[in-house]
Amino acid sequence: KKWVYLFEEGNANMKELLGGKGAGLAEMTNIGLPVPQGFTVTTEACTEYYNQNKKLSDEIIDQINNNLVILESKCEKKFGNAENPLLVSVRSGAKFSMPGMMDTILNLGLNDETVAGIAKSTNNERFAFDSYRRFIQMFGDVVQEISKDKFDKILDDAKEKNGYKDDTELTAADLKAVVVAYKKIVKEETGKDFPLDPKEQLLMAIEAVFRSWNNNRAISYRNMNDIPHDIGTAVNVQSMVYGNMGDDCGTGVAFTRNPATGQKKLFGEFLINAQGEDVVAGIRTPKNIDDLKDIMPAVYKQFHETAELLENHYKDMQDIEFTIEKNKLYMLQTRTGKRTAAAALCAAVDMVEEGLITKEEAILRLDPLSLDQLLHPTFEEAALKAAALLGTGLPASPGAAMGKIYFTAEAVCAAAANGEETLLVRKETSPEDIEGMNAANGILTARGGMTSHAAVVARGMGKCCVAGCEAIKVDEAAKRFSVGGQIFNEGDYISLNGSTGKVYKGSIKTVTPELSGHFGKIMEWADEFRTLGVRTNADTPRDASVAVRFGAEGVGLCRTEHMFFDEARLPSVRRMILSDTKELREKALAEILPMQKEDFIGIYKALEGRPVTVRLLDPPLHEFLPTEDKDIEALAQDMGLNKVDMLTVINGLEEFNPMLGHRGCRLAITYPEIAEMQTRAIMEAAIEVKEACGFNIVPEIMIPLVGINEELTYLDKVVRNTAEIVKAEKKSDIKYLIGTMMEIPRATLIADKIAETAEFFSFGTNDLTQMTYGFSRDDAGKFITDYKDKGILPNDPFQSIDVEGVGKLVEMGVTLGRKTKPDLKIGVCGEHGGDPKSIYFFHKAGLSYVSCSPFRVPIARLAAAQAAL
Ligand code: ADP
Ligand code: MG
Ligand code: MG
Known part of the structure; x- marks a missing residue:
């Protein structure tokens, strides 16, 4: 051998x-x-x-x-x-x-x-x-x-x-x-x-x-x-050749382009009369490679040409080691240069324009996930080096953030209103914390996984979030947390890196990146190659317009429940939930209707005619009910009940297993008037914006959590009736679509039947993963790490789709659905819609589009292009 x-x-x-x-x-x-x-x-x-x-x-x-x-x-x-x-x-x-x-x-x-x-x-x-x-x-x-x-x-x-x-x-x-x-x-x-x-x-x-x-x-x-x-x-x-023989000798390292910015200019350092690692070891301060031009002009010229030759030969940025012995140049190493995301982007675009590589090569060479670095603030490098690490959680939503810690949404809002830099720290967040999450620079939770409330909402907002940092013991009542024997009180500074999950002591300076023209170029090329559509998950006009700026082609998932949590609306929402007659419920719903409609108008306007899929109410009703004493009392008073009766009603809504309980389409089956109100709000908003702005809007109404065909046929009728009534009232001939989420395994097994009624599918891969594995997505964080460490799972199936199992259900849903309706529009709106590996699978599975949080849209566009190449 x-x-x-x-x-x-x-x-x-x-x-x-x-x-x-x-x-x-x-x-x-x-x-x-x-x-x-x-x-x-x-x-x-x-x-x-x-x-x-x-x-x-x-x-x-x-x-x-x-x-x-x-x-x-x-x-x-x-x-x-x-x-x-x-x-x-x-x-x-x-x-x-x-x-x-x-x-x-x-x-x-x-x-x-x-x-x-x-x-x-x-x-x-x-x-x-x-x-x-x-x-x-x-x-x-x-x-x-x-x-x-x-x-x-x-x-x-x-x-x-x-x-x-x-x-x-x-x-x-x-x-x-x-x-x-x-x-x-x-x-x-x-x-x-x-x-x-x-x-x-x-x-x-x-x-x-x-x-x-x-x-x-x-x-x-x-x-x-x-x-x-x-x-x-x-x-x-x-x-050996010798860089240490005298002043006509030296040694150095250089990149053919700047590895931090991508600028096309030799970048490097050298030392005269030195050997090997002297340059990097910091024994003497090295000189800039440009200085070699004056000291040894001929050698510099030869090196410059060689560097260029190597780059042309390898068609990529090179990282080169060289030694000069008695004015003679020797090459000791060349390799592909490591670079920042910004440099990668810049070099890729420049190389296409120089004719060195093709657009396809440029697209394939970039790491979609690294684009995150370009969209979110990062820590200043020097400041980060000096920082003390407190613990590591899940990198739930990227970016860097620092600020004073607060333990309730109200405290964050108050401090932020005073112009303070704030972070919200909670055991876990709930929908009531939305405003605090919005006001804070970043969010830290001690519990919860990558699809926990904090993670999903923060990603939607494009806000830094570290979730499930178990090392941190939060005492919300005492307004402090402890970690490794240290105590942090309200108002103390910490810093979060949502891209790595790391939590640091003190405030670390952050820098906000600027989007370069190179970024736009890459996105433009990506769009030329990809066949998979990219939509966004957005619940507010603001998120929706951010996503449109990043290139979203529509909204794949507008969750209506977030609109219900608005402080001004909660009283009506609570009255709606707790009403014991249909009349009272309809009265409460009538109060909510104009507000919901207002939201949809905002979103339709932000989307300028691009498609919007609105999902009917999904979460279990008790999530909207008050938990704190003073809120319960206020609600009782509002509804003319005494506190004990109030509590009985609230407790009656409690479920053993809310994720598998009275939620999704099951709510609308018990209370069709909720679906009627939401349909009316969607239709009226669409008709008004269509008429006012001339956008060709086709509302897409999506029914969640269907597992039985009859659930869908029943609700299809409810929604369709209401839609037709609204059309008649407004004398509109607007078209609309009624579709369903594919998120219960049973639905994927009978997708052919479901497609007889459904006009589109959207795979809710969060729930589909949860139910296929039988893993509660809010609790899986506790053991998934062990599963990974012990080789039982290669990675977190909530982060990257499980092609073997959940993927098979997706493929089955696609095949069966299209057997009934050959050009059925099928999307994905789980968190996987923004994960490059999953996107590759969705492309192969023949989906029409993926939908992801606004800041993931560029990543999805690039990943979809790579999948197509
Ligand atoms: P590393 O993988 O850590 O970069 P190298 O094998 O590249 O280690 O060696 C480090 C340095 O040693 C080189 O950059 C070069 O300066 C020096 N060196 C290695 N081999 C020779 C050689 N044959 N003649 C002169 N210098 C050498
Ligand atoms: Mg080396
Ligand atoms: Mg779901």
Whole structure:
């Protein structure tokens, strides 16, 4: 088996076998760039090393030695030769770049004899001993696991003793003394002399690099970045070039474009007379790459051209490492540059306009979720570094927020009205908290999952929210929370990152991003490619117009219950619920009608003729009832009841399992007058706006939680009758559609029957997931993490659709529904409508559109385009 490849034997496509660094070195070698010669020991050899109980097999060792001989003859130097020694670097490099996580050793091959040879052949004794002391230090650290500090201390002492500021001031004699002291440390720490045989050094170093694959920082980096643990690292053995031979030498790193902004301009740093990690290690302050133009104009020109060549070759932004030896440029590494979301967007658009890549490539290259970074405030980087983490919850709604904490909606509203920056902290939120949520900069809850009330509402508002932060113990009555032994009282500052779920102590400065022209371009291109429609979930004219600005093509879900929670309306709503006769209920409903109508008028206007799906009342009625004593008393008085009777009525509405109780279409079946009132409000609003503004409005009335065909046929009649009455009253010929939610598994099983009545479907994947799994979406947060940790679930099915199970129901619903009505319009309005992985599935399943919260609309547009490509 071939375990070792010369650079010229590899290419860019061999990342898996040669690692990213090895593949890059091979590719650069083959396109004729100045790369120091070398060879790569494969990732398979790493796996083999672990399989053999951390031993290199004889076959691997033989191949290493054979390639070493080839390298010697190419370089016309000999490993361990006293006159003309070959020195090499031993560099780690896995398939996925793991910057700084594994180890590299430079100047290997030095010993007491070869160091003299180097000094003589380069006529530079200082350089030879500087290289030697670096080698011992790196070898001691990486191979022999001797603490770096021990070596650093000796170097620092030597500088201090001589009054030097910079390590370039150390003379040859100083460095010789350092080498002696370093060797002494090695002897003390390992009980053995520093290994002087270069071949022994090489094998020890290769093994150490293989071992570094499993050091703690590499393991946690892989965990954080979803990199598998079993793919191993390759090792690159490369002849050394020297950036530390004098002032005509140097080393540096550069990006072909600015990785923070995407601007097309070389971006990087270098150091004169330095080696390897000096630039990033912060030993000296590096210079801007632009300065190289003045210091070494010819080298700069060559580097600039090479960078451009590499970018054109790879058709992407490159992150390049280079070294200059006696005014000659060497390329040591190239890889795709990591970049911010803003830079990714900017570079992608620019590259299309430069003709480097196609629009399709640009679209596919972007991470839809990263667009979030561009739409929401973020923390200032420097301020974030200094911040103390208090705990981590679910990243329920992205963005960064800071402010003083308040524990009730009223307190937040009052403080915000005074111009304070506020955060609402609650055990969990309920619909009564809406105004406080709206006034606060952000929301923190101790309980609840990704589809909890706080999460759903905050996403709708585009407001930062961390939900289910279990570490935080909230005492709402005492107006404080405790976490890890610290107490935070009302008015104390904390900061929330809704994109990561992290909660910090104190106030961290935030910055609000601006939407660039590049953003618009990408969205425009995305729209060219996607076939899936993108609508929004919006309950208010404000949310709806935000969504339209982000490109929503309609409202896929307008939840009417949020309108019921308005403080001015609650009394009428409560009277409606508690009325014991139809007459009284109709009277209360008549009070609500004009208000509902007003809302729909606002939304129809904001949508300017785009379609709007309105869902009839969904939640169980007791959610609207008062819980606090003073509110109960007020309501009793309002209704002419005594408090005890009032409580009896309220308690009578209590349910054991409200999620599976009297909600959705079941309410309208008991109280058709609610559906009648809502239909009237929708129809009247539509007719008025149509006439006033000339928009061609076709109201879409959606009946929730249908599981039985007869539920739908019954309510279809109620809604249709009312709609026809309104049309006749207003002498309007407006068209309208009556459809249903697909959110009860049974409905998807009989979708063919349901489609006989329904004029459209909308999959409510939150409820469908909840009922398919039998997981309460408000309680699942407690155990889903364990499920993920133990490999029982790959991810939270409320975040990303479960293709295997829930997805099968969706597919069945689509197939059966369209069997009855071939061009049935079918959408999705659960939280999954804004999740790129789920969107990919919905596209394949043939849905007409997805509907998501306003701030997710751009993400959905991009993801839908990617799904189509
Ligand atoms: P990392 O993966 O952490 O970036 P590298 O293997 O790229 O580690 O090595 C770090 C640095 O060491 C390189 O950027 C380069 O400056 C220096 N280096 C590595 N190999 C050589 C070599 N053959 N000649 C000169 N310098 C080298
Ligand atoms: Mg590197
Ligand atoms: Mg539902």
